[in-house]
Amino acid sequence: LIHKETTFESNRCLSANACSTHNENWFKCARLSAIKWILNTRASFGFRFSTAILSLTYFDRFLSRRSIDIGKHWAIRLLSVACLSLAAKMEELKVPSLSQYHIDSYSFESNVILRMELLVLNTLEWKLDSITPFAYLHYFITKFCDSKPKELVSGVTE
Amino acid sequence: MEKYKLGKVIGIGAYGIVHRGLNLETNQIVAIKRFYTFDCKNGVPYTTIQEISMLIEMYHINIVKLLDVISNTKNEWYIIFEYLDLDLEKYMVTYLKDSMEKHTIKYIMHQILSGVMYCHKHRIMHRDLTPDKLLIDLNASVVKIADFGMARAFDFPLRAYSPEVVTTWYRAPEILLGSPVYTTAVDVWSVGCIFAKMLTRQNLFAGASKNEHLRKIFSIMGTPNERTWPGVTSLPYYPAGLPEYYPENLEEFFPDLEPAGVDLLSEMLCMNPARRISAHRALQHAYFKKKKRKEKKEKKMMILDPIEEEKEEEDDDDP
Numbered sequence: 001l002i003h004k005e006t007t008f009e010s011n012r013c014l015s016a017n018a019c020s021t022h023n024e025n026w027f028k029c030a031r032l033s034a035i036k037w038i039l040n041t042r043a044s045f046g047f048r049f050s051t052a053i054l055s056l057t058y059f060d061r062f063l064s065r066r067s068i069d070i071g072k073h074w075a076i077r078l079l080s081v082a083c084l085s086l087a088a089k090m091e092e093l094k095v096p097s098l099s100q101y102h103i104d105s106y107s108f109e110s111n112v113i114l115r116m117e118l119l120v121l122n123t124l125e126w127k128l129d130s131i132t133p134f135a136y137l138h139y140f141i142t143k144f145c146d147s148k149p150k151e152l153v154s155g156v157t158e
Numbered sequence: 159m160e161k162y163k164l165g166k167v168i169g170i171g172a173y174g175i176v177h178r179g180l181n182l183e184t185n186q187i188v189a190i191k192r193f194y195t196f197d198c199k200n201g202v203p204y205t206t207i208q209e210i211s212m213l214i215e216m217y218h219i220n221i222v223k224l225l226d227v228i229s230n231t232k233n234e235w236y237i238i239f240e241y242l243d244l245d246l247e248k249y250m251v252t253y254l255k256d257s258m259e260k261h262t263i264k265y266i267m268h269q270i271l272s273g274v275m276y277c278h279k280h281r282i283m284h285r286d287l288t289p290d291k292l293l294i295d296l297n298a299s300v301v302k303i304a305d306f307g308m309a310r311a312f313d314f315p316l317r318a319y320s321p322e323v324v325t326t327w328y329r330a331p332e333i334l335l336g337s338p339v340y341t342t343a344v345d346v347w348s349v350g351c352i353f354a355k356m357l358t359r360q361n362l363f364a365g366a367s368k369n370e371h372l373r374k375i376f377s378i379m380g381t382p383n384e385r386t387w388p389g390v391t392s393l394p395y396y397p398a399g400l401p402e403y404y405p406e407n408l409e410e411f412f413p414d415l416e417p418a419g420v421d422l423l424s425e426m427l428c429m430n431p432a433r434r435i436s437a438h439r440a441l442q443h444a445y446f447k448k449k450k451r452k453e454k455k456e457k458k459m460m461i462l463d464p465i466e467e468e469k470e471e472e473d474d475d476d477p
Contacts, residue, residue, distance in 0.1 A: 089204035090211070097199050111198040118202060118229060121210075126227055128211035 026070050027063070033073075034059060034080040041084060041101065047092055055080070055087035057130050058120060065123050074106050081108065082116035090128055159228055159236060164190060178241060188225060189242075193235040209306045210237060212282055220273030222293060222304040242293035242302060246352070249294050250359055260414070263356045268446055269301040270349055275437035277303070278342040287348035288328050289355060326371055327351065327361050331382070332431045334372050336394035343431035346440065350426030357412050362427075372397060379429050380405030387430035418445040 035056060042052040059079060068075045081101050088095050098110040121128070162179050168189065169176035179190040193206065213224040226238040244252075246266070253259075270292060277284055284291075284303060291305040330347035332340050354362035362378065365371030372395075376382070381403045382390045390396060408427075409420050422445040425435035435443070 085201055086207060089202070089207050095200070095204055098201050099199065109198075110201070114198050114201045121202065121207070122227075122229070126207075126210045126214045128207060129215060 023070060030068075030073065030076045031059075031063075034076055037077065037080050037103075038084050044102075045088070045096055045100075047084075047088060051087045051091040052084070054091060054130065055083040058083040058086060058124060058128065062120055062123050077103055077106055078108055078112065078116050079120070081113055082120050085113065086117055086120060086128060159230060159234075162188065162190060162228075162236075162238065164192075174235075179238070181238075187241045189239040191237040191239065193237075206235075212306050216276070216280065216282075218273060218276040219300060220269045220302055221276060222302045239304070240302075242295050242304075244294055244296070245304075246289035246292040246294060246301070246356075248290075250289065250356060260416075263353075264419075264446065265299075266301050266356065267349075267353055268441065270303070270352065271437050271441050273301070273303040274345050274349060275441060278345070278437055282306075283342050284345050284348075286328075287345055287352065289352055292352070326368065327364055329371075330431065331372070331375055331379075331429055332393070334368060334375075335390065335396055337431075341431055342436070343434040346426050346434055346437055347431075349437070349440075350423055353423055353426065354412070357415055362411065368395075369397060373400060375429075376400060377403045378406045378408075378411070379427060382429045387432075390430075416445070418443065418447075421445070 038052050038055055038059075041047075042049070062079060062083070068079070081098075081103060085095075085098060085101065098113045101113070161181060161183055163182055165178035165180065167175055168178050174191050174193040177190045177192060179188045180186070181188055210224065210227060213222075214227070217223075222242070223240045224237060225240060226236075228236045228238065270287075274284065274287070284306065286305070287303070291303065293302045293304045294300070295302065326334075328348040328351045330340070330344040333344060351362060363371060363374045365374045380386070381400060383402075384391055408424050409415075409417075412420060412423070415423070422435070422440060422443045425443070426440060428434040
């Protein structure tokens with residue numbers, strides 16, 4: 001696991017260095033808006049927080065391997081939809097159909113989202129079974145404190 | 159797909175068709191799972207995503223290897239697996255004709271449990287282990303777990319999963335009773351049932367309906383109660399008005415099985431999932447310990463030739 005993690009990280013660093021600062025600023029904003037969209041959509045579908053985090057790791061891993069042209073907000077949004085949909089399919093018991101994802105100013109056809117899903121799957125080499133800190137959270141919380149683990153968990157996850 | 163040549167159909171599933179195929183570059187025979195075109199409404203099916211993402215990171219001699227995932231511009235999808243001659247179901251019919259092959263059964267059990275332990279260590283439950291999902295390579299005498307279509311990654315604490323998963327005859331009692339939470343112990347139960355089937359070539363618990371099946375399990379393993387399995391009586395499908403069966407002596411069902419084997423089987427078929435033996439502990443059980451000289455001579459005559467000694471697990475990263 002650690003080996004896998006480090007290889008991913010090193011790939012990411014390489015591509016990050018290649019980016020200029022101007023690009024970085026744009027991506028920071030785009031990423032932030034993607035996070036906002038993912039969190040809002042998570043809430044409206046009632047997904048677990050871990051699903052949102054997972055989709056964000058897909059998002060970051062995708063962008064560490066492929067680039068999206070500056071200014072293509074729609075591409076960022078399409079990527080967020082595909083990542084969240086994939087994360088939901090890995091984590092949730094009930095998964096909404098693609099047309100149920102509301103994407104504010106853009107309207108993507110389901111088959112466009114499907115294609116993006118496939119592109120993400122290929123780019124991530126189908127390695128979607130990532131471990132997030134959530135897998136360990138409950139374990140450590142039960143280890144560290146005896147009382148009211150529920151409240152603490154929701155505090156931490158938010 | 160230019161690399162592969164599609165051959166005859168060897169299986170049909172809910173999501174696609176499995177062909178025999180040939181890798182034209184290496185001349186290796188492979189199994190090719192061809193997916194029906196994905197429906198646009200729901201995108202890539204979650205079963206496909208889960209199955210591939212699990213298998214792609216599994217490297218174990220007792221787990222079928224996923225070799226490649228291929229797509230083309232026409233939205234067609236193929237997964238390439240290693241190809242194996244036959245499954246345990248057919249193997250039992252063709253090769254395990256008399257119960258003399260004790261060593262072979264032990265050897266197969268050891269391999270199944272090694273594969274299951276590997277899955278569990280990588281936080282994957284198979285959830286649908288049956289003899290036809292265990293593939294056998296006769297030349298290399300290796301058993302491999304296949305078909306992870308029902309498998310699921312789990313995390314801690316265990317949460318609710320969909321209830322109807324395992325093919326009934328190999329289904330663990332906690333699933334039959336509708337427990338919303340279940341663990342890796344469901345796989346151990348299935349392996350226990352497969353063990354029993356190899357010994358007698360009959361299903362130990364075979365009920366036509368779910369209730370009949372439960373009754374059959376209770377009549378042999380004893381009706382569970384709050385003392386033997388805390389919480390069991392409040393499970394959704396705990397049947398009311400069933401007689402209080404006492405556990406039968408498993409030895410009587412398997413007269414040819416050595417005592418250590420009977421003990422292991424009873425530990426794997428422990429009704430209470432919390433007390434059921436884990437795959438890891440099962441592999442350390444006395445049943446697998448002794449290897450008599452006599453058996454080693456005997457093995458040469460068998461078709462599934464257990465030449466290789468069990469391979470040690472090399473990685474021990476716990477989930």
